Amino acid sequence: MVFVLKQNVSPEQINLFVEKIEAEGYSTFISTGTEHTVVCLIGNTAKIDLDFIVQTNEIVEYGKRVTEPYKAVNRTVHPEDTLVKVGNITLGEGFFQVISGPCSVESEEQIVQIAKAVKESGATLLRGGAFKPRTSPYAFQGLQETGIKFLLTAKQETGLPIVTEIMNQTQLPLFEDVDVIQIGARNMQNFDLLKEVGRSKKPVLLKRGLCNTIEEFLMSAEYIMSEGNSQIILCERGIRTYETMTRNTLDISAVPLLKQKSHLPVIIDPSHAAGIRSLVAPLSKAALAVGADGVMIETHYNPSKALSDGAQTLDLEQFASLMKDLKKRAAFEGKAGI
Amino acid sequence: MVFVLKQNVSPEQINLFVEKIEAEGYSTFISTGTEHTVVCLIGNTAKIDLDFIVQTNEIVEYGKRVTEPYKAVNRTVHPEDTLVKVGNITLGEGFFQVISGPCSVESEEQIVQIAKAVKESGATLLRGGAFKPRTSPYAFQGLQETGIKFLLTAKQETGLPIVTEIMNQTQLPLFEDVDVIQIGARNMQNFDLLKEVGRSKKPVLLKRGLCNTIEEFLMSAEYIMSEGNSQIILCERGIRTYETMTRNTLDISAVPLLKQKSHLPVIIDPSHAAGIRSLVAPLSKAALAVGADGVMIETHYNPSKALSDGAQTLDLEQFASLMKDLKKRAAFEGKAGI
Amino acid sequence: MVFVLKQNVSPEQINLFVEKIEAEGYSTFISTGTEHTVVCLIGNTAKIDLDFIVQTNEIVEYGKRVTEPYKAVNRTVHPEDTLVKVGNITLGEGFFQVISGPCSVESEEQIVQIAKAVKESGATLLRGGAFKPRTSPYAFQGLQETGIKFLLTAKQETGLPIVTEIMNQTQLPLFEDVDVIQIGARNMQNFDLLKEVGRSKKPVLLKRGLCNTIEEFLMSAEYIMSEGNSQIILCERGIRTYETMTRNTLDISAVPLLKQKSHLPVIIDPSHAAGIRSLVAPLSKAALAVGADGVMIETHYNPSKALSDGAQTLDLEQFASLMKDLKKRAAFEGKAGI
Amino acid sequence: MVFVLKQNVSPEQINLFVEKIEAEGYSTFISTGTEHTVVCLIGNTAKIDLDFIVQTNEIVEYGKRVTEPYKAVNRTVHPEDTLVKVGNITLGEGFFQVISGPCSVESEEQIVQIAKAVKESGATLLRGGAFKPRTSPYAFQGLQETGIKFLLTAKQETGLPIVTEIMNQTQLPLFEDVDVIQIGARNMQNFDLLKEVGRSKKPVLLKRGLCNTIEEFLMSAEYIMSEGNSQIILCERGIRTYETMTRNTLDISAVPLLKQKSHLPVIIDPSHAAGIRSLVAPLSKAALAVGADGVMIETHYNPSKALSDGAQTLDLEQFASLMKDLKKRAAFEGKAGI
Incomplete structure (x- = not known):
């Protein structure tokens, strides 16, 4: 239930x-807009007499029931777009950002070289996996703590904010200097982890689960936001x-x-969605046109030797060429960012 | 197996x-390009000695095995884009066409009025259902023959070529003056119908089945083309x-x-894919950006009173406004058509 | 809307x-039970005053709205189980029948030999494909008319009633001596074909579409029954x-x-559902336990040389051994038939 | 790669x-059978000369490549069925066990009363949720630690071993007296949690993820087993x-x-699979017939007032009546347990 004051x-x-x-x-959630403050009631509001509250509280303009189970992330509650600030980068409506980098951090040299190249091409954030969720216990599980250290070096060398995935809440202390904490698709309904990152103040990039509905996706964002953190970027990834x-089916309708x-920024990960290099460029163009606030693209200087996900990774030249095209399109759409 | 001469x-x-x-x-299928002729062998080619053929036939430049089960529709066999001509309209690479009209033809007045309006806004083909496949035997089944008559009147009044759905092969004689025969999603694997339209010379708009793979979709096009008709437009519709x-999930990756x-034109039907009016515009923009050769959009002067599919139908003003936007985007992409 | 008299x-x-x-x-549909007659109204009944009808027609005991879109096949309308009679075989509650035979009829010798063997093992109906819906136009399309002729020979030699698939309504005259007309999964929503077999008086075996909901499945049965034919056997096939x-996922919950x-018989096709020979026996046992009225099993004397679907086909010995087990289970469940 | 000694x-x-x-x-994994010991090599074995090893090590009978990515859980490696012992209860081939209890522990009185009733009816293990993964942060999240305390009381009163779900690895110390740790569907690919329970020696009930393949399911079991714990019960739950x-589609083919x-015990959860009370009995019968080693059934003395999942929960009388039937069926199948 929502009251607009x-x-x-x-x-x-x-x-x-x-x-x-x-x-x-x-409990309540308060959203302060430029014109109106909105107070959102959380809990089972079935018994509340809405009219009575509107009539007996003169500061209330009007009230309405929000039937959707997500409250805090609901655009009805918070009609203005949330902008997520990462350093001097803004994610959200009016901007188009490109997050790029390798699937896995493999060495300091690798991540620094790729970071420099993608920055040169116009990427605005750097991605790289340190903790890797892998289907097989025998597959490369990432460089872990060392991977994060190398990412921080790459950040220092290029100025690019970094995005990297957390796998469980005991790892949070290692993410102190990470700019954006990524929650992967398999952890979208790891509710204890969601609550924990909800209690941190860091921006969270939340990926949609492989088989989760849009409503469940919003409910997972709600877990984070209900703990006080509204710096959430939603990522559709197939x-x-x-x-x-x-590899997966990109659900592009999810973006609009x-x-x-909701009022949260929405980006697309065309690399994981398609799993095929040749689809990354057309899907990135579609992402811009459909209204996404950014894309997340896997790049490597030598995709065929990447320790993971080589088939969907662009080489640095392909990425540079795609960026040139995306910049023209962002200008056409009137979007800042890249 | 394919031989390039x-x-x-x-x-x-x-x-x-x-x-x-x-x-x-x-059996063979011959494709004559501007530079090379390609001869495609159809059948189980496992026993053929490819090298022997290349060496003993001096007109052969080279040969290769086409592992995909679709042959005639395969781009390897026919590297140049197929352009489908409908009156003076061209569908295929380099063009972007908009097919528009109501879900069902309801009356002569209705279809003529909508045809005039969508033409005015820039649509290049007219759609309208005369035979309607409906889940329930008690639902409106379309005006049938009369519906086709009304479509032809609308064509006469506006000059727009018409696209309408066939439901079984006994109806073919009624489609003599129809410009494009549509095969609906539920009939994508009605193989006898595919063969029959393959023997006609009319352009066919083939919709992907609700649950069919991209390979099965191409195999259904192959049914049509193997009977001699290569005027096929593929339509992804969720x-x-x-x-x-x-309502469905638009598989936008299917387009690239x-x-x-294949070498065939590919269009998108955002109305059926989403089933929600507010998604038609963003998905149409995405269709253009991802490389589709057109879209098919349901319109009505009074969507809330439409006899079918009202929730996904644009009114004529919304359509006009979308067309303005799409024209700018087609220009940006360097595409002719609308 | 339903009135119980x-x-x-x-x-x-x-x-x-x-x-x-x-x-x-x-329109109405009348169902005569042993105690009560039920009159079902078909059409948009939203405007009917139900109470008024009950009060002003003294033969009416009570009326109720049937919210499900299927009427004639609805158990509310017709509380007693429909039993489908095929020769002296009964399909439906209280019985368990086994339909067996090859995927495709390949020769007279083949179908006769298999028919004799499956009869010997206890099968009660013979299956065999004469018209084969195949994804590829280049694959074996069945012996067609000749296939039906061979099936009729096998029927003559063994007394087993025959079940075979129709692909379009122009083939109906060829099915005059066929006992059960099968509508395949791909044709489940070929509405013109459904209406046509609805006008015949022959038992119809209707397979669920690959991607159709249970409600859509019942609506397709409704198409047949609304034309006057209630001799319908529903078949879940994955x-x-x-x-x-x-190959597919058997939706066993669909049976209960x-x-x-509905009041119609329901059988399972474990061969197509699994696509794996070793699953046919466990799934057949599960079918019996879950309450199915029969199974349809592919058999061949030499599965590895079958022209289609060899991987899922039992050889005659495997089938004989499964039948022995199923007979014990049918006895345990108190079911007649095999 | 596997060597049979x-x-x-x-x-x-x-x-x-x-x-x-x-x-x-x-690394290696050693499986000691009654006749043969099998040594399984883990890691990328592509470079190994299999013949060389067989010829140069006289204790090796033969070797073969195991192409499946799961090694330790693979039946090839460990041909004998694994039996999981929980107190004096055995789960695995030859046995059929019934785990029963409420979705959520609500009070000491509730869990004790239900435990007594289901024991009386013949259930052999008690289930009850203390930590509840819920889509909404505003829904009842379980009694947590207190819930486990109440379960232990119920165990003391009835002697039934208890099964309850863990949500993250920091909770492990609370599970010291729990008999079987359940990993829920949403955590099936929470790899850090899998490793952690793999290092404990407790039996683990691993549920298949909502959208995970059978191979991924086995790979998650492999995560547990590769850490040394082979006491794993696989649970198909739709x-x-x-x-x-x-609610979901029970994939009954997954059982055979x-x-x-694999060599691990496999059970079915018909309550979550169907989400409908009236399907629990037929699906439980099918489970037994298809070869499952048990079922897990939600029960409550007052399902309509249950704090979660009421619609799929049997009342105690329905459960008692189902147990009577299942006991007859277990006897028919020659299975011990209930």
Whole structure:
């Protein structure tokens, strides 16, 4: 249930209103816009007399029931777009950012070289896996702590903020200097991890699970936001279907839907969605046109020798050429960023 | 198995070569490009000595095995893009066409009024269902023959070529004046119908089945083409997944894949893919950016009163506004058509 | 909308009631049970005042709205199980029948030999494909008319009723002596074909489409039954999912659901569902235990040389051994038939 | 790669052989059967000369490449069925066990009362959720530590071993007295958690992920077993498909496949698979017939007031009646247990 307050109500008035509601056993989430403050009630609001509250609290302009189970991430509650700040980079409506780098960090030399190249081409954030979730216990599991150290070196050398994946909440202390914590598809419903990163203040890049609905995706963002962290970037990365020619099926409709339903930035990972190098460029162009706020692209100076995901990785020249094209398109769409 | 012939071989030489191969029990499919003629062997070619043929037939430049089960529609066999001509409209690489109109033809007045409006906005073909495949036997099944008559009136009044769906091969005589015969998703593997339209010379718009793989889609096109008709337009219209927020899941990756694997035009139907009016515009933009050769959009002057599919139908104003945007984008992409 | 009539109303009274309703523009479907007659209204019943009808027609015990879109096949309308009679074989509740035979009829000798063997083992119906729907136009398309002729010879030699697939409605005259017409998965929503077999009086074995919901499956049965033919056997044969280790995923829950929702017999095709020989026996046992009324099993005297579907076909010895086991299980369940 | 050793080789000979292989950089997994010992090489074995090893090590009977990526859980490596012992209960081939109890532990009184009832009816293990993974952060998250305490009371009162779900590895100390640790569907690929329970010696009940393949399921079991714990029970609980009439689609074919591919016990959870009370009995019967080693069934004395999953929960009377039937069926199949 959501109450939109009148303009120019004082913080004191808001506090009084909120205290009254919380005394009834509800928690609240407050969203302060440029014109209106919105108070969102969380909990089972079935018993609340909405009209009574509107009539007996003069600071309330109007109220409405939010039937969707996600509250804090709901655009109804927070009509303005959330912009996520990472260093001097902004992710969200009006911007188009490109996160690039290798699937796995393999060595200091590797990540630094790739970081320099993608920065040169115009990427605005650096990705690289240090902890790698792998289907097989016998596959390369990533350089782990050392991988994060190498990423920080690459950040120092290029100025690019870094994005890297966490696998469980005990690793959080290692992510202190990481700019954006990634939650991978397999952990989208690792609720304890979501709560934990919700209690940190760091931007979180949340990937949609392989087989999760858009509503479940938003509910996982809700887990993070309900703990106080609204710096969330949603990432559509393909869903599992019966089609076998691509690794996954990019659900491009999810982008406009997520942007209609929520106020959070939405990006696309065309590399994992398709699993095929030759599809990365067309899907990136489609991402821009459909309204995504960015893409995340795997690059390597030698994809055929990459320790993981070589088949979907662009080499540095292919990436540079794609970036040239994307810059023209971002200009056409009137988007800042790259 | 495919043989690329040398330049400047005479028709007589080609005939001799083909006769020799067919005498071995294979059928052939011949594709004449601007520079090279390609001869494709159809049948189980496992026993053929490829090198022997290349060495003993001096008109052959080189040969290679085509492992994909689709032969005639395969780009390897026919490297140049097929352009489908419908009146003075061209569908295929380099063009972007917009097919528009109501889900169902409801009356002469309705289809003529909508046809005029979509033409005014820049649509280049008119769609409208006369025979409607409906899940329920109690639902409106279309105006049938009368619907086709009304479509032809609308064509006469506007000059727009018409696209309408056939449901079984006994209806073919009714489609004599129809410009493009549509095979719907549920009939994608109605093999007898495919063969029958393959024997006609009319352009065919073949929709991907709800749950068919890209390879099966190409094999259905192969059914049509193996009967001699290569005027085929492939249409991606969403596949069935576990996601329930959209009617289907648009498999946008299918577009670049189909264009890589085959030489046929590929369009997108964003209306059926999403089933939600507000997604039609973003998905149409994505279609253009990803490389599709057109879109097929449902329109109606009063979507809320449409006899079918109202929720996904644009009204005429929304369509006009989308067309303005798509024209700018087609210009940006360097595409003719709209 | 359904009206349950009082006991002991006369046929004349029923006719009067039905005429009155049909005069309002509704069609009706009448189901005569041992105790009650049920009259089902078909069409948009939203405007009907249910209470008014009950109060003003004294032969009506009570009425209720049937919200499911399927009416005639709905168990609410027809609470008693439909039994389908094929010669002296009964399909439906209380019976367990085994339909067996090769995927394709290959020769007279082949089908006769297999028919004799499966009869010897206890199969009660013979299957064999004459018209074969194949993904590829270059694959074996069946012996067609000749195949049906060979099936009829096998029937003559063994007395087993025959089940074979139709591919389009123009083939109906060829099926005059066939006992059960099979509609394949790809034709489950070939609505014109459904209507046509609905107008015949022959038993129809309707297979669930690869990607169709249970409700759509029932709606396709409704197409047949709404034309007057209630001799329908539903066949669950696996649905398409992301799993690749099996050919399809047998949706075993569909059996009890279909039997709860409708009054029609339900069988399982474990051969196509799994696509793996070693799963046919365990899935057949599960079919019996879950409440299916039969199974349809592919057999061949030499599966490795079968012209189609060899990997999922049992040899005659494996089939004989499975039949021995199934007979014990049918006895345990108290089912007649095999 | 797998080496089957000759009969009657001494432990010293085996050690020497293993040391030699490990010196080449491979890890090994040793499986001691009643007749043969099998040594399994783990790692990339592409470079190994298999014949050379067989010829130069006289204790080796024969070797073969195991192409499946799962090694330790592979039946080729360990041909005998693994039996998991929980107290005096045995799970695995030859037995059929029934795990029963409420979705969530709600109070001491509730879990004790249900435990007594299901024991009375013949259940052999008690289930109950203390930590509940819930899609919404606002839904009941379980009684947590207190829930485990209440489960232990119920165990004390009834003697039934208890099964309950862990959500992350920091909770392991709380599970010291729990008999079987359950890994839920959403955590099937929480690899760090899998490794951690692999290092414990407790039996693990591993549920298949909502959208995971059978191969991925086995690879997750491999994660546990590669850390030294082979006390693993695999649980098929339905996969996500497009069908909406059931909560999930029970993939019953997974049972015989998992038992062919691996040596681990396999059970079915019909409650979560179907999500519908009326399907629990038919699916449980099918489970027994298809060869499953048990079922896990949700029960409650008042399902309509259960704090979670009421719609799929049997009341105690329904459960008692199902158990009577399952006991007869287990006897028919020649299975011990219930």
